[in-house]
Amino acid sequence: MEALTQAPTDAALTTQVLEAAIAAARVILDVYARPIAAVSKSDGSPVTEADAAAEAVILDHLASTGIPVLGEESVAAGIVPVLGERYFVVDPLDGTKEFIKRNGEFTVNIALVEHGVPVMGVVLAPATGETFIGDASGAWACNTASGIADEKRSISVASVTPLRIVASRSHGHAALATLCETLEVEEDVSVGSSLKFCLLARGDAQLYPRFTPTSEWDTAAGQAVLEAAGGAVVTLDGQRMTYGKRDLAFLNPYFVAAASGELARRAAAEMSKILG
Known part of the structure; x- marks a missing residue:
């Protein structure tokens, strides 16, 4: 962890x-x-x-x-x-x-x-x-x-395999299936809102990739909880997701939340490949 x-x-x-x-x-x-x-x-x-x-x-x-x-x-x-x-x-x-x-x-x-x-x-x-x-x-x-x-x-994260992935109930993406196959994900748990971060924080899942738009207020609290529980949230360049992007109307780039920094960066690299 x-x-x-x-x-x-x-x-x-x-x-x-x-x-x-x-x-x-x-x-x-x-x-x-x-x-x-x-x-x-x-x-x-x-x-x-x-x-x-x-x-x-x-x-x-x-x-x-x-x-x-x-x-x-x-x-x-x-x-x-x-x-x-x-x-x-x-x-x-x-x-x-x-x-x-x-x-x-x-x-x-x-x-x-x-x-x-x-x-x-x-x-x-x-x-x-x-x-x-x-x-x-x-x-x-x-x-x-x-x-x-x-x-x-x-609560704390659980780094276990096979992986469990948290998918958005209202914001799915076609690339998700490809990512799941690449990372050999066992199952996905669909849940709405920032509860996705919290499922990772308490060890119920290990991965939450986000291929669709979010704003900073959608993610800041969930990221704080997950990071305090031992997890990580990174953008597709593998860097910790940051805040205060006023010039971008406070929009987030695509990101990966995961039970560890290593898993987050690995999934981010795969997402970059999938999205071209």
Whole structure:
């Protein structure tokens, strides 16, 4: 297992971020309990009233930190703060398509980025209360359905073979089959939103290749959790995926998340070959 060095983070700040995610989850579940109306953004992706309401709650909870926040809905409204070297990245409702489908596979994502890398992250699934946290102290899972962190347990990646791969339920790609054959993948587990990173972090799968577009708020919290659990996230050049790409509208390149840096780089090299 290859551990990446995480910058020191304040345990109190992690707790504050967790509380913000729990509060956002309550708002999301209020909307989830009634008929859901969705509209399309300029890029064609869906958005519901839960997205904006959850982000407002998160912004309120994090305001006392004085740390800038890069939020998906704020960016969509043209509000992009001066970020500096330390800022939060927020996706108030990751997996809006899953939310609309009512399959439970949607999450609240909050990450702290320092010097271009996510050093702390919280991924919370409101429908189940399943929650994953990663920071300098390590990675752990708990259940927050009650409003507090219950059943807290440490998690870590599992480097086993044959490999298990996490595929996106809503964003599949034809190249995935070729990659699975090349790496002799035993099975794939389909799940929505940033839960894919979390399945790797707790050892349920070893590989998550992404051949389709994502934004920084889709991945920052999940990357923080996975890296804290001993995994790695690299772009196709084999380098750690970084953040703050304002000139690219905060879009990520294709990437591989894996249970180890070695596996991530191997899969990234194969992806490069497949994609030409």
